[in-house]
Amino acid sequence: MISVKGLKKHYRVSKRPPGLKAALTALFRRSYTEVKAVDGITFDIAPGERVGFLGPNGAGKTTTLKVLAGLLHPSSGEVQVDGHVPKRREDAFLKKIMLVMGQKQQLLWDLPPSETFELNRAIYEVPRAQFKETISELTKLLELAELLGKPTRQLSLGERMKCELAAALVHRPKVLFLDEPTIGLDVSMQTVMRDFIRRYNERYGATLILTSHYMDDVAALCPRVVVIDKGQLSYDGGLDDLVRRVRPEKRVVFHLSKAVDRADLEPLGQVVSLAPAKAVLQVAQDRVAATVSRALSSLPVKDLTVENPPLEEVMSELFARSRAAREEGQADGESEEGGGEGDWE
Amino acid sequence: MSVRGTLRAAPTLLRVGFAEAIAYRAEMFVWVLSTTMPFVMLALWTSVARDQPVLAPGGARFGSADFIAYFLVTFVVRQLTASWAAWEMNYEVRTGTLATKLLRPLNPIVGYAAENLSALPMRFTVIVPVVVAAGFVTGAAPFPVDPVLWLAFCAAVVGGWLLTFLANIAIGCLALFIQSSIKVMDVYLVLFFVFSGYLFPIQLFPPWLRGVVDWLPFRYQIGLPVELAVSMHDRAAAFSLLAREGVLVVALAVLVAVLWKRGLRRFQAYGG
Numbered sequence: 001m002i003s004v005k006g007l008k009k010h011y012r013v014s015k016r017p018p019g020l021k022a023a024l025t026a027l028f029r030r031s032y033t034e035v036k037a038v039d040g041i042t043f044d045i046a047p048g049e050r051v052g053f054l055g056p057n058g059a060g061k062t063t064t065l066k067v068l069a070g071l072l073h074p075s076s077g078e079v080q081v082d083g084h085v086p087k088r089r090e091d092a093f094l095k096k097i098m099l100v101m102g103q104k105q106q107l108l109w110d111l112p113p114s115e116t117f118e119l120n121r122a123i124y125e126v127p128r129a130q131f132k133e134t135i136s137e138l139t140k141l142l143e144l145a146e147l148l149g150k151p152t153r154q155l156s157l158g159e160r161m162k163c164e165l166a167a168a169l170v171h172r173p174k175v176l177f178l179d180e181p182t183i184g185l186d187v188s189m190q191t192v193m194r195d196f197i198r199r200y201n202e203r204y205g206a207t208l209i210l211t212s213h214y215m216d217d218v219a220a221l222c223p224r225v226v227v228i229d230k231g232q233l234s235y236d237g238g239l240d241d242l243v244r245r246v247r248p249e250k251r252v253v254f255h256l257s258k259a260v261d262r263a264d265l266e267p268l269g270q271v272v273s274l275a276p277a278k279a280v281l282q283v284a285q286d287r288v289a290a291t292v293s294r295a296l297s298s299l300p301v302k303d304l305t306v307e308n309p310p311l312e313e314v315m316s317e318l319f320a321r322s323r324a325a326r327e328e329g330q331a332d333g334e335s336e337e338g339g340g341e342g343d344w345e
Numbered sequence: 346m347s348v349r350g351t352l353r354a355a356p357t358l359l360r361v362g363f364a365e366a367i368a369y370r371a372e373m374f375v376w377v378l379s380t381t382m383p384f385v386m387l388a389l390w391t392s393v394a395r396d397q398p399v400l401a402p403g404g405a406r407f408g409s410a411d412f413i414a415y416f417l418v419t420f421v422v423r424q425l426t427a428s429w430a431a432w433e434m435n436y437e438v439r440t441g442t443l444a445t446k447l448l449r450p451l452n453p454i455v456g457y458a459a460e461n462l463s464a465l466p467m468r469f470t471v472i473v474p475v476v477v478a479a480g481f482v483t484g485a486a487p488f489p490v491d492p493v494l495w496l497a498f499c500a501a502v503v504g505g506w507l508l509t510f511l512a513n514i515a516i517g518c519l520a521l522f523i524q525s526s527i528k529v530m531d532v533y534l535v536l537f538f539v540f541s542g543y544l545f546p547i548q549l550f551p552p553w554l555r556g557v558v559d560w561l562p563f564r565y566q567i568g569l570p571v572e573l574a575v576s577m578h579d580r581a582a583a584f585s586l587l588a589r590e591g592v593l594v595v596a597l598a599v600l601v602a603v604l605w606k607r608g609l610r611r612f613q614a615y616g617g
Binding site: 066070073091094095104105110111115118119120121122123124151 | 356364613
């Protein structure tokens with residue numbers, strides 16, 4: 001469905017130091033620097049797959065999405081989406097895809113969302129019967145009935161995002177690029193959006209690429225992740241596998257009936273946090289059973305859970321490692337340590 | 346989108362555009378107020394011509410009644426040929442919101458055209474009273490009786506709108522190369538005001554300057570339709586001028602096509 005080979009997108013950006021003198025100098029002589037937003041990434045995505053793009057700010061995730069959606073022309077490399085070269089922006093291609101940007105809107109600001117839906121129906125040449133069916137389905141699933149007649153400017157952010165998503169799906173795209181679709185939304189609205197996106201993928205077999213800084217989005221939606229850092233692909237594989245490799249330890253959370261000393265916990269594993277009624281330990285995966293058994297016999301445990309470390313922490317550690325590797329100029333050497341199902345590059 | 350598809354979508358584009366124009370009605374009326382310069386010019390030139398007609402270098406004579414008819418029609422033509430796509434494009438390029446339009450299978454230029462045209466019904470609310478007033482004040486005398494010249498007037502208005510719109514788009518496209526082309530539009534507007542016949546009939550220019558003005562697009566945006574409506578040309582002259590207008594429309598359309606194609610390669614879809 002999606003094939004990307006050696007994609008590069010480099011920008012020439014004018015650069016000047018602050019101050020009046022620099023401003024005047026820049027009028028006559030401007031200096032430029034080349035920014036490598038995407039620097040030679042390669043991956044393939046099968047039809048119907050849900051893939052999360054992860055990376056710190058400025059990593060090149062959104063640039064990659066924009067190239068895939070045909071908004072940006074690549075500096076070099078080959079990109080194909082369902083047999084189309086995106087930069088040509090052929091009608092047949094545009095009718096198959098949609099890019100939803102959490103920070104940009106296509107809804108007409110002063111008109112109700114229903115007008116944008118109608119406009120998209122006309123532009124995408126959606127048959128009237130299919131349009132009615134789609135809108136009634138979207139209205140039900142996203143609970144839009146109350147919102148369709150209100151001017152967009154009067155909608156809350158969450159309401160607007162639901163309508164944005166609905167507007168993006170009027171033509172039932174086969175490939176959906178979602179760039180921070182839940183940004184700024186409260187937790188319950190994030191859940192609504194995630195559920196809806198998963199249902200859409202399952203119902204229509206749509207291919208889905210998601211970027212988000214909310215790790216819960218990625219964990220809930222994407223069995224596969226592609227990690228991009230400084231324009232380069234640093235991991236491509238399963239999310240669980242990524243977590244296992246970056247943080248092979250598990251977290252054991254103990255709910256206690258009375259307070260314990262740190263000294264009682266330290267022999268069991270690394271103490272992550274300790275409160276009067278709760279303690280969190282980090283232990284190697286092969287020692288979880290033994291640790292639990294010892295804790296149950298020696299501590300006042302009311303309840304316990306075994307969890308993966310939070311995804312945010314895993315990603316912070318991954319990015320910190322990449323940064324360190326780059327700084328030491330050893331990125332290539334490090335990347336070969338991965339192995340297994342996922343690819344470290 | 347194919348031409349057929351675009352035509353099928355056109356009624357919805359225009360209807361939604363009109364709904365937006367109504368939503369912005371206060372802003373629209375303020376804009377209309379800002380286009381009342383022809384009335385100021387009308388007062389100025391009728392006062393100049395009160396005692397004796399103004400004699401143009403080519404021998405044409407403009408009396409008070411001629412100026413009244415000329416500037417009332419100028420106001421109407423300005424309303425009919427208005428476009429603001431350059432400002433819209435500049436905003437959308439700078440903020441990256443052009444991206445949402447580029448994702449749709451409809452050329453954004455068609456979208457801008459529909460947006461500009463769908464505001465016309467609102468403009469008729471100010472055009473109609475001015476036309477009625479023109480009829481009362483001047484009588485039928487200044488206007489042509491030949492229906493062919495009225496058809497030529499209609500063609501000239503369409504050409505005038507196309508020139509105005511395409512000039513806006515061409516300047517808007519420059520934003521894809523230089524980030525903001527609003528200042529270029531400001532310069533264009535200064536030239537437009539001077540050379541279009543908006544402030545005074547171009548017949549008042551010295552002959553050497555007329556030769557230049559005849560091959561610039563400005564006159565065809567306002568001056569030509571107005572001149573045709575106030576019977577300043579016979580059929581032969583009208584057709585010749587319309588042909589020039591056509592050449593300029595084609596030239597600007599080619600320029601827009603080149604700038605748009607090249608500019609899109611440089612579009613950086615800022616933000617988000």
